[in-house]
Amino acid sequence: MNSPPESPTSPLAVLRDDVRALHAYAVQPAAGLVKLDVMENPFPLPAALQAELGQRLGAVALNRYPAERTEGLRTALARHARLPAGGALMLGNGSDELISLLTQAIAKPGACVMSPLPSFVMYAMSAQLLGVRFVGVPCRADDFQLDREAMLAAIAAEKPALLWLAYPNNPTGTLWDTATLDALVDAMAPHGLVVMDEAYQPFAANDSLHRLRQPHVLVMRTMSKFGLAGVRIGYLMGDAALVAEVEKLRPPFNVSVLNTEAALFALEHEAEYARQAAQIRAQRERLFTALQALPGVTPFPSQANMVLARFPDAAATFALLKAKGILVKNVSAMHPMLTNCLRLTVGTPDETSQLIQALT
Ligand SMILES: Cc1ncc(COP(=O)(O)O)c(C=O)c1O
Known part of the structure; x- marks a missing residue:
């Protein structure tokens, strides 16, 4: 933590010390690079649809506050997600905003939130910003699955108000074992909330909608990985x-x-986006198989649009890829368990070929 130079007359002096000590969320510069760093859908909208969308956006009443169309979007998303009858859906400006709102909602004095580690960084970050205690429980080191006994013990000891479970997980791509999930969801009932964060649901073999039968479970999704990262729409169902x-x-x-x-x-x-997701899943399998064949490289099974892999020297591989025009994410410093790991976002078939070739 840097302690900023302080002058009592500086307007910065009124700001919270913990805010000033934070590092801003860093976006890696990517101009001119094949962008495989932040799990975006690599496919642009087909030209005919771009033109049609342009017409639609041109006709939007920008002079009015959002109103009925937002309600229409809630209805359309509920239908798209097959939200069970009796459930409700709320919209966020990306699911990042929903993470912050949920943390605010439980931020009673002494409350804590929990997630396995490593997982999505915003769970801990939102807690920190709101003065809520964050408890991280390490995953199993060999396969990044949930450590069932450690999670159950931590839930019993800490009684978290909220348990975040990214399903599949970021940055590992892991789809948690179902029996372990059942046990954790039961252990959180009835007074703790469980949020199944399904940002990567379009690429996964399983989802959690059936868990909405239990009223302490919420399912959060986003349109970002689906193909609209720039549009910022997240939604929470429960x-x-x-x-x-x-x-x-x-x-x-x-x-x-x-x-x-x-x-x-x-x-x-949505059929166009479903086609794109199917292509991404196929490229993920291709990338995984190619990584398995590389000496000294260990890829971890993924159900998301990224593959986490351990390299003999992640920093050197990151630099080599960048020199060849490919940007990935070096997650080595995110958690000790991720030492020498790169997170490779799955791209188009051509981008996957470039990545495999560069690594080979
Ligand atoms: C597990 C998980 N949840 C939520 C998000 C945030 O998504 P959004 O773009 O909707 O804010 C991400 C982004 O990478 C993520 O990995």
Whole structure:
């Protein structure tokens, strides 16, 4: 932590010390590089659809606050996700915003939130910003699966208000073992919430919608990995009474009319996005097999649009790929268990060929 130079007359002096000690979320510069670092869908919208979307966005009433169209998007997403009857859905400006709102919602004095580690960094970050204690429970080192006994013991000891389970997990791509999940979800009932964060659901063989039968479970998804990372739409589904409480924290008009229209348009063309997801899943398997064949490289099974792999020297491989025009993410410093690991986002067939060739 850097302690900033302090002058009592500086306007910065009124800011929270913990905020000033934070590092801003870093986005790696990617101009001119094959971008395989942040799990974006690599496929652009086909030209005909781009033109059609342009017309639609041009006709949006930018002079008005978001209103009925946002309600239309909630309905369209509920249908798309097959939200069970009796459930409710709320919208966030990306699921990052929902993570922050849920953390605010449970931020009673003494409350804690929990997640396995390594996992998505925003769970701990949101907790830190809101003064909520974060408890991370290390995964099993050999396969990045949940450590069932350690998780159950931590739940019993800490009684977390909220358990974050990214399913599949980021940055490992792991789909948690079902029996372990059943046990954790039961252990959290009835007073703790479980959020199944399904950001990578379009690429996974399993989902958690059936868990919404239990009122302490919420399912969160996003349109980012589906193909609209730039549009910023996340959504939270769960018991109507619970979702209605979290809704109270949502800033009014948090989703713009342009985001709403672009998301509605994408849902009208969901078959196109389903085709893209199928291609990404096929490329993931191709990349995984190629990584397995590389001497000294260990890829971990993934159900997301990324593959985590351990290299003999991740920093050197990262630099080599960058020199060849390919940007990936070196996650080595994120957690001791990730030493020498790179997270490779799955690209188009051509990008996958380039990546495999560069690594070979
Ligand atoms: C597990 C997980 N949840 C949520 C998010 C945030 O997604 P969004 O773009 O909707 O804010 C990410 C982004 O990488 C993620 O990996």
